[in-house]
Amino acid sequence: MLLVTGGCGFIGSAFILEWLAQGDEPVLNLDLLTYAGHPGNLQSLAQDARYTFVRGDIADVDLVTGLLQEHQPRAIVHFAAESHVDRSIHGPEAFIHTNVIGTTHLLQAARAHLDRHPQLRDRFRFLNVSTDEVFGSLQPGEAAFSEDHPYRPNSPYSASKAAADQFARAWHHTYGLPVITTNCSNNYGPRQFPEKLIPLMIHNALAGKPLPVYGDGQQVRDWLHVNDHCAALRAVLDRGRLGATYNIGGRSERANLDVVRTVCATLDELRPLPAGRHDALIQHVQDRPGHDRRYAIDDTRISTELGWKPVVRFEQGLRDTIEWYLAHQDWVQSVTSGAYRRWVEQQYPAL
Incomplete structure (x- = not known):
């Protein structure tokens, strides 16, 4: 069995x-169901005996300890995190609680579990899923992030994830916890909460609302389809070296403005406006504080050691993503609650 944290995200x-x-290996999903955790994402597994859901906080050591004792998972795959930079700027405390305190409590519970059951240690894995944002910002033309790039986080979100990574490293080197960390680039795909760039643009465009682009829109990100990310995590879990870190990227660097324009062009084809083009809805807004200019991933290690590489071309993956949102407006309506609308009004008050 795997224990997955944050599995409803x-x-x-x-x-x-x-x-x-x-495969048939069971999964135990521990999720607190905060605003971005949507149980409907896994509705298809509601009657699947291989899937168990527990609502709870990763920082609750007694709860985690009990789950480890009861289910004896062979691995923890740790996704649970507050993950939106804009929200971290407005409220960093929640990011410290979940990403730093929650991760350390989880590490400590796993350590205590293996101390009680040393026969499990050789097979056990703690897979810490992190982000490329811990590395800070690159200049145009600068070499992509390797696993040895120094940590230079620039937002409360990235600082909290950097802290979590360092605690995971410390628990491996100090206590021998079998930890592996991955640092991925920007994910996209179906079921992404519409505060992130691509689903926000799709959601607003379909409603005829402004498409807010920070600053000049030339911030560059490397885009990784979520299915490619999942395949990489499976490879790391199966064959990754203990104590190692692996960068996971999509080999698809794009400026934010170019991504938004591609979303608009695809919607012009799939869901045309009665008059005009979707890119007329683009509005440049004040850049956010500390906005990193460029991320890029060097995935040589995971490619060489584990034989993984991304297979989803960005243009096709983006089109498939847009088609999924068009076909699942019921899902979008279920997650864009009053709280979501209040957040958008707070984040983009000029629109």
Whole structure:
């Protein structure tokens, strides 16, 4: 059995669906169901005996200890995190609680579990799923992030994830906890909460609302389809070196403005406006504080050691993602609650 934390979120739910589609090893999903955790993401598993859901906080050591004792998982796949930079700027405390305190409590519970059951240690894995944002910002033309790139986080979100990574490293080197960390680039795909760039643009465009682009829109990100990410995590879990870190990227660097324009062009084809083009809805807004200019991933290590590489071309993956949102407006309506609308009004008051 795997214990997956944050499995009702975007990447966590994609991982669970992919995992159970590929085999029969059961999954225990621990999720607090905060605003971005949507149990409907896993509705298809409601009657699946291989899937168990527990609502709870990773920082609750007694709860985690009990789950480890009862289910004896062979691995923890740790997705649970507050993950939106804009929200971290407005409220960093929640990011410290979940990403730093929650991760350390989880590490400590796993350590204590293996101390009680040393026969499990050789097979056990703690897979810490992190982000490329811990590395800070690159200049145009600068070499991509390798696993040895220094940590230079620039937002409360990335600082909290950097702290979690360092605690995971410390628990491996100090206590021998079998930890592996992955640092991925920007994910996209179905079921992503519409505060992130691509689903926000799709959601607003379909409603005829402005498409807010920070600053000049030339911030560059490397885009990784969530299915490619899940395949990489499976490879790391199966064959990754203990104590190692692996960068996971999509080999698809794009400026944010170019991504938004591609979303608009695809919607012009699939859901044309009665008059005009979707890119007329683009509005440049004040850049956010500390906005990193460029991320890029060097995935040589995971490619060389584990034989993984991304297979989803960005243009096709983006089109498939847009088609999924068009076909699942019921899902979008279920997650864009009053709280979501209040957040959008707070984040983009000029629109």
